[in-house]
Amino acid sequence: MNETALEMREATLRYGNVSVVADISFALSCGEIVGIAGSNGAGKSSLLRLACREQSPSEGRIWLAGEDLATVRPRDRARRMAVLPQHMHLQFDFTVQQVVALGRSPHGDGENAGKAIVENLLDTCELRHLAGRSYQSLSGGEQQRTQYARVLAQLLRKQPDEDLRGQVLVLDEPTASLDIRHQEQLVHTLKSLRHRGCAVLVVMHDINLLSRCADRLLFLKKGRMQSLAATAEQLRETTLSELFGFPMKVQPRDDGDLPLVYPDPAHHAF
Ligand SMILES: Nc1ncnc2c1ncn2[C@@H]1O[C@H](COP(=O)(O)OP(=O)(O)OP(=O)(O)O)[C@@H](O)[C@H]1O
Secondary structure, three states: OOOEEEEEEEEEEEEOOEEEEEEEEEEEEOOOEEEEEOOOOOOHHHHHHHHOOOOOOOEEEEEEOOEEHHHOOHHHHHHHEEEEOOOOOOOOOOEHHHHHHHOOHHHOOOOOHHHHHHHHHHHHOOOHHHOOOEHHHOOHHHHHHHHHHHHHHHHOOOOOOOOOOOOEEEEEOOOOOOOHHHHHHHHHHHHHHHHOOOEEEEEOOOHHHHHHHOOEEEEEEOOEEEEEEEHHHHOOHHHHHHHHOOOEEEEOOOOOOOOEEEEOOOOOOO
16 A cells, blocks of 8 residues: 555645645655644645645645545545535534434445444544434534544544554644543544554644644645644744744743743733
């Protein structure tokens, strides 16, 4: 199997004559988590839309495990790549269980193996008590957890604990509505998916949370790659201050864990 799960080479996305993402090149390996960070409007969601072929690049090429993404049939792509968008609106009022089961659609096994996967995810994602509830009636965090379970249902091939090399998970702000307990749970599941060979591309505004899951961080500024490096190397005050356009502090920790990043409290910009 190809060790590169997803690769972009000189990918650009233009709306009219404005490039919202420009000249992006990187490779995501099987069993690797790449975190994407940057300011509002930097192009993070646009980059993810290119990665999952929701939009095709104006220039450049993208490969899924060595295959040109443009030639991978949509159903095949949906079996190999699961995507959690930033916003998700449902036209119909499904129950939580039905929403999670939607993830099995590309696999066509909803009545058999897929049912066991959905049942398992309702338990592991702590959704069992909500299974029969209308999705529309849920809180923001409950909806986000339901959607996360749906993409996990799509990501798994046949069994809850199988090898996931070649599978790609794309997440846009998956923790935006989650409480601390469920943020921690999500970080834990991402690490476990990585351990099983899954490749993950994830956007988060919380740089500390992102750093805790990502092997490498890709920093985007005005649609361009500012830098891509191992997480520890990216956590530098000058790099982060430039990225966010605000003075940032990086506090080393005694326990040898990654440093803590926070806005400089001495700076009074507003
Ligand atoms: N359909 C579109 N037509 C024109 N411009 C667009 C379109 N979609 C996005 N943009 C612009 O592209 C830029 C990048 O948007 P994108 O959603 O990728 O940013 P982002 O980094 O995900 O931002 P945020 O942190 O606010 O979610 C923004 O300036 C946005 O206004």
